[in-house]
Amino acid sequence: MLSLLARPAQAQTRISGNITEASSRLPIPGATVQVQRTKRGVVSGPTGEFLIEAERTDTLLFRALGYKTLQMPLRGTALSQLVVQIKLQRDSVQLGEVQVTADRPDRAVINRALRNIKRPKPPVVSGVKRPPKPKPLFAVDSAAPKKPVPTIASPVSLLYDQFSREGKQRRKMEEIEAAERAEKARQARAKYNKAFKDNRGYDR
Structure with a gap:
C-alpha cells in the first residue's frame, strides 16, 4: 500500500528555467508554460523565470505573443528536477501587397458609393401606438375659428361667443x-393726395 501511494509522487518532475529570445537572448516576461495533457500552466516572471510540475511523459508548450510556439516533450525522463533554458523564435507575419497611389477617386464614384450605403431601418415595435399629431390652433383655410351663429333658439352660442377663448381670439x-x-386705406x-395741392376736402 505504501508503494502505491509513493508511485504518483515519483512520476512528477519539477521543471524550472528561463525563457529568452533566441536572437537577442533578452528575457521574455509574461510567456505561458502549459502542460499539453492537462492544460494547466504558469506565466513567466519579469526575468523570464518559470517553475512548473508535470508527469515524466507530458509535453510542455511555451507560448508568447509575437513568438512561435515551442513544444518540449519530457520523454519519460527519470529526473525529479529539470532546469532548462528556453529560446523562442520570432514569428514573422507576411502582409499582403499594398499599393499607395496619389490619385483621388472620381467624385461620381464617391457619390455612387454614398448612395449605395444601406441605412439601417428603425426597429418596428409592435403594440406601441404613435401619439396623435397636434391640431392647429386655427383652421387651415381661415385665420380664426368660425364664428357660431347666435339665434334666439340657441342663446348658448351667444354666451359662447362672448366668453369663450375662441371667441376672444376671433375678436382679437x-x-x-x-x-x-x-x-391700408390711410396709405x-x-x-x-400727393397729386393735389389742397386736399383738405378729401381728407375730411
Missing part, C-alpha cells in the same frame, strides 16, 4: 384685421 383677430384695413389716401 377681427380688431387686427380692421386695423390693417384702416392702415392709399396719402398716395392719392
Whole structure:
C-alpha cells in the first residue's frame, strides 16, 4: 500500500528555467508554460523565470505573443528536477501587397458609393401606438375659428361667443384685421393726395 501511494509522487518532475529570445537572448516576461495533457500552466516572471510540475511523459508548450510556439516533450525522463533554458523564435507575419497611389477617386464614384450605403431601418415595435399629431390652433383655410351663429333658439352660442377663448381670439383677430384695413386705406389716401395741392376736402 505504501508503494502505491509513493508511485504518483515519483512520476512528477519539477521543471524550472528561463525563457529568452533566441536572437537577442533578452528575457521574455509574461510567456505561458502549459502542460499539453492537462492544460494547466504558469506565466513567466519579469526575468523570464518559470517553475512548473508535470508527469515524466507530458509535453510542455511555451507560448508568447509575437513568438512561435515551442513544444518540449519530457520523454519519460527519470529526473525529479529539470532546469532548462528556453529560446523562442520570432514569428514573422507576411502582409499582403499594398499599393499607395496619389490619385483621388472620381467624385461620381464617391457619390455612387454614398448612395449605395444601406441605412439601417428603425426597429418596428409592435403594440406601441404613435401619439396623435397636434391640431392647429386655427383652421387651415381661415385665420380664426368660425364664428357660431347666435339665434334666439340657441342663446348658448351667444354666451359662447362672448366668453369663450375662441371667441376672444376671433375678436382679437377681427380688431387686427380692421386695423390693417384702416392702415391700408390711410396709405392709399396719402398716395392719392400727393397729386393735389389742397386736399383738405378729401381728407375730411
